[in-house]
Amino acid sequence: MSSSAATFWSNHQGYAVNWFQFCAPYIWRRVTGDPKMPLTHWALSITGKPAHLLEVGCLDGKKLAGLLKAGLAERASGMDIAAGAIERGRDLHPELELFVGDLNHPDLPEETYDVILANGVLHHIENIETCAHALRAALKPGGWLISGDFTGPRRYAYSDEEIALIHEGQLMLPQEIRGDLFHPDQIATKLQNDPSESISTTIIVPTLRSVFDEVIERKYGGNVLQRALTKRFFRTFDAAKPEHVAAVERMEVFDEAVSQDYSSHLLCFTQSSLGGEQQFHEIASQRDDLACICELTPKYDVHGGRRIHSRIQNCVC
Numbered sequence: 001m002s003s004s005a006a007t008f009w010s011n012h013q014g015y016a017v018n019w020f021q022f023c024a025p026y027i028w029r030r031v032t033g034d035p036k037m038p039l040t041h042w043a044l045s046i047t048g049k050p051a052h053l054l055e056v057g058c059l060d061g062k063k064l065a066g067l068l069k070a071g072l073a074e075r076a077s078g079m080d081i082a083a084g085a086i087e088r089g090r091d092l093h094p095e096l097e098l099f100v101g102d103l104n105h106p107d108l109p110e111e112t113y114d115v116i117l118a119n120g121v122l123h124h125i126e127n128i129e130t131c132a133h134a135l136r137a138a139l140k141p142g143g144w145l146i147s148g149d150f151t152g153p154r155r156y157a158y159s160d161e162e163i164a165l166i167h168e169g170q171l172m173l174p175q176e177i178r179g180d181l182f183h184p185d186q187i188a189t190k191l192q193n194d195p196s197e198s199i200s201t202t203i204i205v206p207t208l209r210s211v212f213d214e215v216i217e218r219k220y221g222g223n224v225l226q227r228a229l230t231k232r233f234f235r236t237f238d239a240a241k242p243e244h245v246a247a248v249e250r251m252e253v254f255d256e257a258v259s260q261d262y263s264s265h266l267l268c269f270t271q272s273s274l275g276g277e278q279q280f281h282e283i284a285s286q287r288d289d290l291a292c293i294c295e296l297t298p299k300y301d302v303h304g305g306r307r308i309h310s311r312i313q314n315c316v317c
């Protein structure tokens with residue numbers, strides 16, 4: 001498993017435009033309350049500037065280098081299983097301390113980091129419990145793990161109800177930007193090429209809950225958007241056409257409603273000692289951009305497939 005992932009990610013040539021980049025203002029607003037506030041910048045403003053930041057699954061360290069340059073950490077280390085990416089990263093970003101490591105068999109120094117970032121990596125880890133214990137042990141007492149990840153169906157095994165909701169979202173788009181309706185065959189090759197893809201999605205949060213003292217979750221959806229925005233959409237979407245923009249806005253409202261209870265993407269803060277929840281709420285209550293957005297919102301029960309209405313559940317106030 002780990003060696004296939006290492007080969008796959010060493011050969012990775014960067015990301016095509018995807019929903020995560022395209023819908024960044026939607027995601028950022030849902031997590032931070034501010035459509036212009038990137039997730040990691042916001043998360044680090046809650047934890048405080050780390051004297052030593054570690055990013056696990058950092059690929060070639062591009063994102064980490066940006067955080068260091070922006071003054072969001074004093075010192076930055078990065079770890080990834082993909083030796084090729086780490087080698088590239090050492091050339092590109094000599095200011096980072098990059099090393100090869102496998103989170104399935106972690107070998108991290110103890111009580112070393114103030115904050116560990118894990119973006120889109122935990123869903124690739126089979127030995128998630130061993131990994132979570134190692135991450136906790138690598139944090140200084142009171143340190144934070146910030147994990148943003150896909151928590152949707154394991155190995156993308158979407159239920160019929162989930163697929164029906166994705167189709168409902170796609171049908172909100174004008175035909176010229178829609179692309180084919182989602183079918184699991186469309187992602188079969190991706191799953192074949194990387195056997196670690198989405199291996200442990202549904203157990204990430206329960207495992208973090210069992211290993212860390214506190215877990216604070218912020219949902220950001222993606223249940224519909226991640227699959228409904230196809231290659232054709234990214235090729236043909238025209239921001240100058242009001243009907244295209246309005247269709248995406250409708251789909252974002254729909255995605256938010258669908259993902260109130262069960263969100264396919266989450267940002268989690270976990271702290272290695274008690275006090276985190278209180279600290280989070282104290283900081284959150286002082287900040288305007290974290291204002292509670294409780295309001296009546298249409299909600300979808302993903303498993304029952306029916307529309308219900310109720311209050312937003314995941315407010316922080």
Ligand SMILES: C[S@@+](CC[C@H](N)C(=O)[O-])C[C@H]1O[C@@H](n2cnc3c(N)ncnc32)[C@H](O)[C@@H]1O
Pocket residue numbers: 002005006009010056057058059063079080081082101102103104118119120121124125196
């Ligand atoms: C989806 S990419 C995310 C990359 C980056 N964190 C980002 O946010 O763009 C997943 C990353 O996890 C790394 N990875 C996968 N399995 C791993 C393992 N067992 N140990 C360490 N890193 C792993 C991959 O090499 C890849 O860099």
